[in-house]
Amino acid sequence: MSHRLFNRPKLLLLALLLAPTTLDASLCRPSVAGGNHGGGGAEALEAGEFRTSPVLTIEGHGGFETNLEGSPEHYAIDGLFGVVMEWGLGNNGSFAIEAAIGPALVWGEAEHFYGKVHVDEHDEETDSHSDDEHAEHDDHDEHNDDHGDDHGDHADDDHDEHDDDDHAEHDDHDDDDEHAGHDDHAGHGAHDTDYKRSDVRGFLQARYSPNDRLSLSVSWNPYYVTKDQGEDIKGLKNELGAKLVWALGDGDVNFALGDRLEDLIDGVYLSIEHRQGWESDGTWMGNYTDPRVGVGFNVDLLNISLNAGPRFYVPGSYSGLEQRTDFAGELEVAYPVGNNTVLFAHWQPTYSSEGGSGWGEGWQHHVGTGVTFSF
Secondary structure, eight states: OOTTOOOOHHHHHHHHHSSSSTOOOOSHHHHHTOEEEEEEEOOOOOOTTTTEEEEEEEEEEEEEETTTTOOOOEEEEEEEEEEEEEEEOOTTTTEEEEEEEEEEEEEEEEOOOOTOOOOOOOOHHHHHHHHHHHHHOOOOOOHHHHHHHHHHHHHHHHHHEEEEEEEEHHHHHHHHHHHHHHHHHHHHHHHOOOOOEEEEEEEEEEESSSSSEEEEEEEEOOEEESSOBBBBBBEEEEEEEEEEEEEEEEOOOOOOTTOGGGGGHHHHHEEEEEEEOTTTTEEEEEEEEEEEEEEEEEETTTEEEEEEEEEEEEOGGGGGGOOOOEEEEEEEEEEEEESEEEEEEEEEEEEEOOOOBBBOSSEEEEEEEEEEEOO
């Protein structure tokens, strides 16, 4: 059985759909780059050959932002139907177009571009309100001083009575404002995970592989939020990306067949990916670039791949945060059940090195599992 790079077209879309569109969706997953999905898939196309592979993927996944106040979570179940159209080129190369679309059932908030800051304007409004009140209070004191001598004790009596009433009303007003602000803040921190709605997500990608060890891809990940709800805004989210993958070895590593630890070099690959994201109201969320080192290998039919590296993140100006370098990685496993079905699971940990308003230092996690059927 051949284990060359990118010679398993029926699993390319699986590799794509393993990652959510907002955290780290990409073509050419490491396991594909290592050519180690074991079991399923077809042989590489000869130059001039063409093949179409419809694919259905069902995945459940969740996000855990433990570095943010309240540790918000979101969950979703996606049902995506897609197709991979591939043309064979010379030198074991290929060109492929992949597309998928389907519903995303949302619990909590919708997935979002990595590093999204939950801007809290309450503090700014409180500061502004306090400044205005302070100015008005100064004017009131000055007015009392100007008229105090003219009115004598009578003015003092009226002023005392007026102050008592105003003070009581002001206390009530402060309590109401503080309580309302507290409720808003608590609601923001809680990020309830009740079922919310059904959104629509999609994927479109073009991939060019001049040979069986190199791949260049560009992708578009649209996500349509079907209604305003909480922090989600009705409209189309967009994410654009480009990725380059270079396999250092032939990817033929299977410990069940007698390979040793030093043979892992055959499954090592390098990759670099750049992504940018826009919120559904058009706000540019920022961009990040991920250079990574990864390795893929088999244990019999079970394919395991992992990668890690720095994440150079540039937040959008809306956030008020500075550029920073985070850490990102991924572990994924895939197991074929017959020739047309693959079970998979993945874990994507990310560590943020710096905090700020609406953002915190620490870990975020995204996990998912599902099944892909090819026809």
